[in-house]
Amino acid sequence: LAKTTQPISMDSYEGQEVNITCSHNNIATNDYITWYQQFPSQGPRFIIQGYKTKVTNEVASLFIPADRKSSTLSLPRVSLSDTAVYYCLVEPDSWGKLQFGAGTQVVVTP
């Protein structure tokens, strides 16, 4: 399983864009990059997944450069309710246990 490195915490104000970069230097050819969001006292929630280039959904965008050794989760115009821990995972396209790291605590203030 590829190891990931992401910042421990990030602070932002409401309405700003938040970008969280995750490093995964040992990513394998069949690995996908997935981000989960976790609120206090809740289970993690799948928010976005990608393999290469850019993926966008109603919640976030995911940017993956050509070498795939890093990825950036972009949260546009954050609100207070986006305060959560965000986890970057790199997993092969097969089932199995998920390797969660420490995640990035994002705190949004007014």
Add this chain to the structure above:
Amino acid sequence: DVKVTQSSRYLVKRTGEKVFLECVQDMDHENMFWYRQDPGLGLRLIYFSYDVKMKEKGDIPEGYSVSREKKERFSLILESASTNQTSMYLCASNPGGTVYGYTFGSGTRLTVV
């Protein structure tokens, strides 16, 4: 939306009790997982199951067992609860590949006194 339902949000049990944590998913997923989450330690896999009556140990199976008699239900059993099993327990399910994402339940916060 797939739902993973954990039977209890909060539980308080005494040391030595046998504890059952229940998890039910409603989308016919093949794979189900039990994790525990502790501050500073992140999520750690206890057991997982890829089919009815099948189970595999995760990273920290000691003191736990599981049961999967029906596809939709995956139970975690603490044979003799101890205080170091006080934790948040999370159940997850997946239909059979990373690309589909994993769906987690809301968690059960277990306190063993």
